[in-house]
Amino acid sequence: MAKGYIEFDYEFCKGCELCIQACPVNTLVLTTKMNKKGYRLVEDAEGKCTGCASCALVCPDAVITVYRQKKAS
Amino acid sequence: MAKGYIEFDYEFCKGCELCIQACPVNTLVLTTKMNKKGYRLVEDAEGKCTGCASCALVCPDAVITVYRQKKAS
Amino acid sequence: MKEEIVFAGFGGQGVLTMGLILSYAGMIEGKEICWMPSYGPEMRGGTANCQVTVSDDKVSSPILSQYDTVVALNQPSLDKFEDKLKSGGVLIWESTNISKGPSRKDITSIGIPAAEEAVKMDNPKVLNMIVLGAYLEAKGVVKFDTLKAALKKVLPERHHHMLPLNEKAMEKGVELAKAAKS
Amino acid sequence: MKEEIVFAGFGGQGVLTMGLILSYAGMIEGKEICWMPSYGPEMRGGTANCQVTVSDDKVSSPILSQYDTVVALNQPSLDKFEDKLKSGGVLIWESTNISKGPSRKDITSIGIPAAEEAVKMDNPKVLNMIVLGAYLEAKGVVKFDTLKAALKKVLPERHHHMLPLNEKAMEKGVELAKAAKS
Amino acid sequence: MKEGYELIYERPKSLIKVHNHYCPGCTHGVVHKLLAEVIDELGIENETIGVAPVGCAVLAYDYIDVDWQEAAHGRAQALATGIKRMHPDKYVFTYQGDGDLAAIGTAETVHAANRGENILVVFINNAIYGMTGGQMAPTTLEGQKTSTSPYGRVIDDMGAPVKIADMLALLPKTYYITRQTVADVKGVRAAKKALKKAFEYQKAGKGYCLVEFVANCPSNWKMTPIQSFEWTKENMFPYYPLGDVKTPEE
Amino acid sequence: MKEGYELIYERPKSLIKVHNHYCPGCTHGVVHKLLAEVIDELGIENETIGVAPVGCAVLAYDYIDVDWQEAAHGRAQALATGIKRMHPDKYVFTYQGDGDLAAIGTAETVHAANRGENILVVFINNAIYGMTGGQMAPTTLEGQKTSTSPYGRVIDDMGAPVKIADMLALLPKTYYITRQTVADVKGVRAAKKALKKAFEYQKAGKGYCLVEFVANCPSNWKMTPIQSFEWTKENMFPYYPLGDVKTPEE
Amino acid sequence: MLGEVVIMKGNEAMAEAAIRAGMDGYFGYPITPQSEVIEYLAREVPKRGGVLLQAESEVAAINMIYGAGGAGARVMTTSSSPGISLMQEGLSYIAGAEIPCLLANVNRAGPGLGTIQPGQCDYLQTVKGGGHGDYHLIALAPASVQEMFDFVYLGFELAEKYRNPAIILTDGALGQMMEKVELKDEKLPKPDISWASTGKGKRKERNVITSLYLQPEKMEVINHNLQKKYKEIEENEQRWETINTDDAEYLITAFGLSARIAQKAMDILREEGHKVGLFRPISVWPFPKKGLSPLLDKVKAVVDIELNAGQMIEDVELVNRGRVPVKFYGRMGGMIFSPDELVDFFKKEVL
Amino acid sequence: MLGEVVIMKGNEAMAEAAIRAGMDGYFGYPITPQSEVIEYLAREVPKRGGVLLQAESEVAAINMIYGAGGAGARVMTTSSSPGISLMQEGLSYIAGAEIPCLLANVNRAGPGLGTIQPGQCDYLQTVKGGGHGDYHLIALAPASVQEMFDFVYLGFELAEKYRNPAIILTDGALGQMMEKVELKDEKLPKPDISWASTGKGKRKERNVITSLYLQPEKMEVINHNLQKKYKEIEENEQRWETINTDDAEYLITAFGLSARIAQKAMDILREEGHKVGLFRPISVWPFPKKGLSPLLDKVKAVVDIELNAGQMIEDVELVNRGRVPVKFYGRMGGMIFSPDELVDFFKKEVL
């Protein structure tokens, strides 16, 4: 499995949880942290991210940036 | 062939000739007579009318009344 | 000079065109003109008319209540406009279609059997040109040549082969008017 | 008697309902009332407020420029309405959500940790009822029993099992206000 | 009547005996007559409300002896909806041209059909705006010359002739949709049956029925009536084929 | 970026970095993002003109970095027609809700489609009037409760949910009509392809393309976003099946 | 006996009144800030009887009203500014065909899409004929939720009495705000609908509802009949309220919501010793000239107050005919003046 | 140098002028008595370039105009009364979004379907805002076919100068009648369209055409900007014609066709020795107060003459402010007064 990581632009997050549902490896969880608008935030709690970008694709607020380990060239 | 005859309510005729075209026995002709509105009138010139009502059915101005000889009962 | 006139008849008799040719003729001679048609759902027959003003000065009202000349091509038009002719005015009427001519005595009445003549010319459509010729003879608002030039302007290019026929019709009208007057 | 008040907070905190319950209470006690909400595309969060007048006489303007009482459930509301409180007026504010309380000295300021209390009561939704109780204690515009009766009117039948909880919340508010004042 | 003869056909009673304003040989006249015949035969002249369009048939109310309302251009089916909802027991029909029904009135047509309003829509498709003097209609054929398509209708620019009946047939709540003609005797007979059926369906509460007439406009097509019907047969029928577009599943 | 990692996905450039007003989990956000991605990828941000509807997406112009016009309710495709006819070389798209496109805008939709206007119509079908607080839309499902159908939509009274895409597909000049979703990752990927294709068709002058999104409205459906997509799949997809409704004959 | 008293939004009060007054049918399309009307009816009509239909647009709605009203039903539609603009053609037809019906415009600030906040900027559209041709709507401007309720009754009554469309011109604030309302428990009597197109039934003469008269001679007769009716309405139906006008040296003119706010400003000014009175047109068409004109002989100046750029002021000036100076204060775009603001204006510009 | 002189219908003159002035696009829907405009364009545009589209309705047409105009094109639509009513929502949007464009209303007599004969009964709709919100159209009232031609140029110019919709308010008679027209051979200069939504191109800033401002604070700013613009137009663009007003004791006020007829009546009265003058508003919005007001200090009475129930008379009275008596004579329903009729009225009611 490739290794990936994601960054959240938290102030844009609305806590809709669609990313959580979309993640094929179930690594995302809703935390108790809140942004200024009062929405609860999401994290890669388990660190299992593969960089598949599913979460980012479904996110309505373009909160997530996705990176993946380069293949050895 | 049944025998029929037709009556024209001439003041309503607009000389469109659709009745002439519709008559299966080609008995209708356009005359040089005119009504008050200046339309040329139609007649059963040949007297061949069978009372089939075709002319009356297609007439847009409901000009024609159709009669037919009763079948011997 | 100011001439206020109405051309009236059945829709299809070409009364609007008569007015238009006169208007063009007026324009060619540098006069002011105004052509005001009746309009409406005329698609379905009925009557039509146009009021035309030809004048040296700018035309104010396009709506006229009285006319110097009335040209009537059918009975309803004559009946409608006879009263609106000014005293001393000219009434030109098509005498084949109109059975009951004008009754006023304070006017010049010119009856022209234009329909009959048109049939003689093998083209019932030129009826209006015959009457227009008669009108010109009666009132002389423009020159005959100007009227011919105007006709050429009004007739669509593709019908220009009809010019001679129409001109002949106008000439016929002049002739008939002369006869009627004398 | 005339009380002009604004209830303000986030959409969803129930400020409109607070105003409505007070209005019903006023009505039950035979007073004139007027409840004027802010409205807009509030579907998507944002702030909300309602201006309420309870009065012995007919209410003229539903639009108020100054208030006898301001009830603020969040910081933006406090910031917006503090200035519009009359000198000597009462400002009731939710002190869990609002970090920066009022700065004016010519008013009575009552900070209530209603959010905290609501969580303690296992229902964050009753925050508004706690504050309403506090308001009643501070201003006594209507009787407590009337407020309870009004609550019953406003709460849809199918939620009537929540009445006791809400009443308790109001009582809590009374208590907290007493504590805050003393 | 001559002795020994019987009456075969006479002017329907519900066709008021006044001169109508239609041009010689215009379909409108025939369809009016058929409506009057059907109303007579069903005996519903006291329970029928017609809605006239803005179009050549704007004065239809002067010709058929029932109560009427005159609609705004394109809105006949909105009016009919209002009327029928208030009088579900009455017969309500609209009578509309192609401009009225399929251009300005598209939304009202689609939604009345979609609601399955229990009305009859009589639709006169003459591929032109008759009343206003011959402008292009939504149903004008490709290449057809009109006063606003003087060089012929260009589909890429002006769109394709709209087969609105087929579109409406897609809507689940439309009940009976048929395309008819009065260009010949056979057509007249079939058309009358279609109209009668539609009224009967309405009585039975079946919902939205539309009878389209592939019609003519001799005046604006600049043809004699006979030519116009020939042109109809040659050019309109291939594009607007006659027959039922949607029939009840009974 | 961590050493040895590469960027897989980032916020598209054409999606202006401002807070949008959409509710949490609303489809509008995802579709905006996809549009921005496609515009970025095609590099057409300087040649594109969007037409915003009246509906929740009324402020779409605040979010996607192209020139825009804000239409009157239902008239987006009339505006788009006006724009495109003046600028045939520019990309023109409308973005419309179901009320906007299929109720008040029915006539404008049908006729823009019938003319085969060379535009893209992005159609957000959330079966409700989102912006005005949850009234019944033409596409509201049978039995669905809304604020104007509080006891559920009754087809016999209020009409059937309209499949406008299928109706438009009947029109000869519509080119590409497809029904998409963003309710899951697969859907998002497919939807983006559809949008891209539509812009490419527009470039090639192919004409009218419509991409329908079977969408959600968590707020007015009174559901969480996740519930709303489940409801979409269970209830909307059976009635509005995903996939191409009309594809070019190539 | 006092009727039941409840607290309601203005929009809800209109809906409730319509049901109680005996409305047969409502046809409308949602738009903020008045969607509560159709939503309330959607809840109540199925239980209490009648017809309710959400139309596909305002154009369709007004033409359904035209049809249903022409068929003799007591019908109503409501909308807000852009939706009302879409109804202008239909309204002109309805007025021309003399169909009674009731509308409400819950005015929001324009032009265009504008905002959903309240405004009074559709005054001229309402009273000068937004549609084509010479016609008038009977236009009532409530200033309280009670009047929102009452004027539905009054609107139906006047509409039916004169066979003319009536309109309630109100605004988003009045539509959204809640006040006490005393409900009436009476249904309006069925009007004479012998003119309506209901199917001939036992009638000898057909009824035809139309506004078309191709012959100008006939059309002019229709126009004269309409104008005669309008004169009669102007004679009989001017309605207004005056407060403190007996000793007033200054007069405020304001309608609807503005009048409520102005009243408070007046109270403040009076407290400070300024003799200010208030004239509130209730019927904005017919404009209450009879009520206003005599007052203009007595005051020093008029301040006209509106939530627009100055519209009713034209009607005030037409009555005034140069007698006293008329000043204007307005807010636009959904902004609402406060009583204090009006007091300030008064002090700076008038006193 | 004199341009080419031809004879044309008013409707055709508008169409020809539009092409010559450099119109980019026309979107319209047929309606009598103005279908000649689109028919003329349908013949000419394919030969001479530009865009012409027959819309599916007037609602669509005005919104196509909104789109095309917002995209920086010089666009025009024409219609007649019922069609213009259908455009009211769109017009309000166009005014709110400040899109230049040109309309013509070839007025027929209403209300409703009315007749296709001429009328001036859409005056108030035109000048008081038929749509919702506080906005104005720049409105020009030609009285000759030459002016029908010229005002297309003027209309485009003013619309573009002020980024505001302009409208030519004319009628069926002027549309149908033929007079000499001197044609211009110049194209109007391309206006600045840096504000238009044309695709960003090389622009840094995006252009967004909208009339929506949800925040009332912002919307009020928009309203103030609009009102400022309207004031400026009122200052700069009042246009009128006076004839024989220098020594006039009686003044006729009339616009468009009515003014032509009134002029003849005036001539007749002058011949009989009555000192009658004529004031003809050319811009009906802005109403030419500057031209009219000074005259009202000099005359004994005013006779306002219109083909309606009395509409412009309100604007006359607003300028008059009670100075002199104003009488009204009008015809309706498509009936047109003759000069004699006006003379009779004058003699009976005024002199």
Ligand SMILES: Cc1ncc(C[n+]2csc(CCOP(=O)(O)OP(=O)(O)O)c2C)c(N)n1
């Ligand atoms: C709002 C409006 N727009 C335009 C018109 C002008 N108009 C009258 S009838 C008509 C079209 C008629 O065509 P159609 O509906 O096909 O009927 P037909 O005359 O061909 O039978 C038009 C455009 C109008 N009266 N009202």
Ligand SMILES: Cc1ncc(C[n+]2csc(CCOP(=O)(O)OP(=O)(O)O)c2C)c(N)n1
């Ligand atoms: C002429 C007019 N009528 C009604 C409205 C009110 N209105 C605004 S948006 C809308 C419907 C929105 O629903 P939809 O188009 O489905 O978009 P959504 O909000 O669901 O995305 C309505 C009725 C309006 N602004 N203008």
Ligand code: SF4
């Ligand atoms: S999908 Fe986006 S907005 Fe929703 S919770 Fe995840 S990051 Fe936040």
Ligand code: SF4
């Ligand atoms: S990129 Fe893929 S694996 Fe990583 S968090 Fe997102 S969905 Fe899960």
Ligand code: SF4
């Ligand atoms: S069909 Fe009728 S109208 Fe036509 S010519 Fe025959 S009788 Fe006359």
Ligand code: SF4
């Ligand atoms: S009834 Fe038949 S046979 Fe007789 S004239 Fe008519 S068509 Fe001919």
Ligand code: SF4
């Ligand atoms: S114009 Fe055409 S449709 Fe109208 S009556 Fe004449 S032939 Fe018939």
Ligand code: SF4
């Ligand atoms: S109301 Fe519905 S459609 Fe509108 S933003 Fe919220 S969830 Fe989306």
Ligand SMILES: [Mg+2]
């Ligand atoms: Mg047609």
Ligand SMILES: [Mg+2]
């Ligand atoms: Mg929607």
